Amino acid sequence: MPPQPHRPATLAWQVFRGSDAVRRGLLTRHQLRGASWIRLLHDVYADARLDRDHRLTCQAALLRLPPTAVIAGPSAAYLHGVEHAASFTDEVHVLVPREGRVGSHTGIRVHSADPVEAGPAPVPIGASPASATVGAGLRPVPVGLGRRPVPGRAAATATPDTTTATVSPTAATISPTTASPNPTTASVGPTAARAASGASGRGGRSTVIRPASGAGCRAGGGGPIPTSDPARAAWETAVWLEPVRAVGIVDTLLREGLTSRDALAVVADEHADRSGGRRARWVFDLADPGAQSPPESHLRVRLVLAGLPRPVAQHPVRLPGGLILHPDLAWPDYRVAVEYDGQWHADAEQLHRDRYRLNQLVAAGWLVLHVTSRRLHRDFLGVAREVRSALFARGWRHP
Structure with missing residues (x-):
């Protein structure tokens, strides 16, 4: 032994x-x-x-x-x-x-x-x-x-x-x-x-x-x-980390109910005159508790930083039959949506349900783009170009 x-x-x-x-x-x-x-x-x-x-x-x-x-x-x-x-x-x-x-x-x-x-x-x-x-x-x-x-x-x-x-x-x-x-x-x-x-x-x-x-x-x-505390940790994160990663963390703090918009506003006011105060407010403004995963948060923020209009996370879309769908990212005014395909999409049954749901969204007149993890990390410029073209085709013009 x-x-x-x-x-x-x-x-x-x-x-x-x-x-x-x-x-x-x-x-x-x-x-x-x-x-x-x-x-x-x-x-x-x-x-x-x-x-x-x-x-x-x-x-x-x-x-x-x-x-x-x-x-x-x-x-x-x-x-x-x-x-x-x-x-x-x-x-x-x-x-x-x-x-x-x-x-x-x-x-x-x-x-x-x-x-x-x-x-x-x-x-x-x-x-x-x-x-x-x-x-x-x-x-x-x-x-x-x-x-x-x-x-x-x-x-x-x-x-x-x-x-x-x-x-x-x-x-x-x-x-x-x-x-x-x-x-x-x-x-x-x-x-x-x-x-x-x-x-x-x-x-x-x-x-x-x-x-x-x-x-x-x-x-x-x-x-x-x-x-x-969670609100102060969010402020510190916003000041110390690069914005894409920081927003993903703040998104999760908000989604899980660990902090709130009001609490973030209070801590932002308390530190408004400190170094990093403006940066923290900017990160807080980019945060969205609707994001369902860190990659979705990162994709959303990177699209905004690329000069595109801010999408809505999990925007409810009511179909003619009464079914309500929630695409990962959406621009309701232009009926354009982006779906992030993470590793969980390898599950065949989940992939089947997801594609069926998105086909209904397309039938309702939405333009749906898909972004994989590989493209998010290796070809983001191509992703941004495709999203920009889709929005432009639907009437968006850069201000």
């Missing part, structure tokens, strides 16, 4: 600093290089049974940063439930106070920020009461434990700016595995948090109290992760 992997109970299902584990005698440097552990960042390791996703890299990043750091932007959007916002190998976006002077770290994109006066404390993602003790001197830091994040609200402690430290992402790519949770980090409600730390909160939102790091091994448990 193969030898059993050496996993001290203290480090099972954890993210931890390798140097701390070696100093405490839990592992040797040779054992750290074994198959039981995965290296996430410099001196940060994790139980190899944990899922390889962006949540895990967020938890690793927290062990390289001061307790005032907040997961932000697309990384926060991922933790709120937008799975396409970031991947395991993407950089973790974090906000830190400007006076914190945090240097760059490989795999972490550090954004400096100014504190918000009387702002709410960070709100945890996936908070749960502590059910285990990591050990004396351990610093609990949130860890993803093979489970998808539960969408929820959080509040950042800082107002984001666009000053960043640019670093390269981690390059490791390993197939994910599923693990069982072993939570070790506690979260407390706002009343207890204020009593313990003297911090103020808003609206009864819960607050995280991070235990001070000691001289022992710093490990992570299945507790909460401090993040920007």
Whole structure:
């Protein structure tokens, strides 16, 4: 039989600093290089049974940063439930106070920020009461434990700016595995948090109290992760990412009900005078919660950036028999529609239903174009040219 992997109970299902584990005698440097552990960042390791996703890299990043750091932007959007916002190998976006002077770290994109006066404390993602003790001197830091994040609200402690430290992402790519949770980090409600730390909160939102790091091994448990709330994460994403990708993330935040147009308007007003404020408003204006997938969002935005009139996502078209169809993108005034054919169209039965539906749309006088994933990524200029010709044939003229 193969030898059993050496996993001290203290480090099972954890993210931890390798140097701390070696100093405490839990592992040797040779054992750290074994198959039981995965290296996430410099001196940060994790139980190899944990899922390889962006949540895990967020938890690793927290062990390289001061307790005032907040997961932000697309990384926060991922933790709120937008799975396409970031991947395991993407950089973790974090906000830190400007006076914190945090240097760059490989795999972490550090954004400096100014504190918000009387702002709410960070709100945890996936908070749960502590059910285990990591050990004396351990610093609990949130860890993803093979489970998808539960969408929820959080509040950042800082107002984001666009000053960043640019670093390269981690390059490791390993197939994910599923693990069982072993939570070790506690979260407390706002009343207890204020009593313990003297911090103020808003609206009864819960607050995280991070235990001070000691001289022992710093490990992570299945507790909460401090993040920007969904609306603020949308603003950060709009400012930090290129617009096509940013709009796709904001579309999903809106579609899933994680934020709203009103909330986006509020955060845009709050940051109107900050660097990136105009860009964020522009991205918010391009967002459409009707988009059913990131590629549909990307196609819509790229067509607009190509100078075409803005299409409507999932516009309802009532046919003479009473059936209502919803093409992916539509220009109702010109009766032109575009359908994005993604990988799911490989299903024969779905393809049959889809083509039958679109044939009815054509019979009703609509001009329907199809765009595949390959053409979106390899021949977008040709796609834009075809859509422009179709609109021109139906009476559209460039202003």
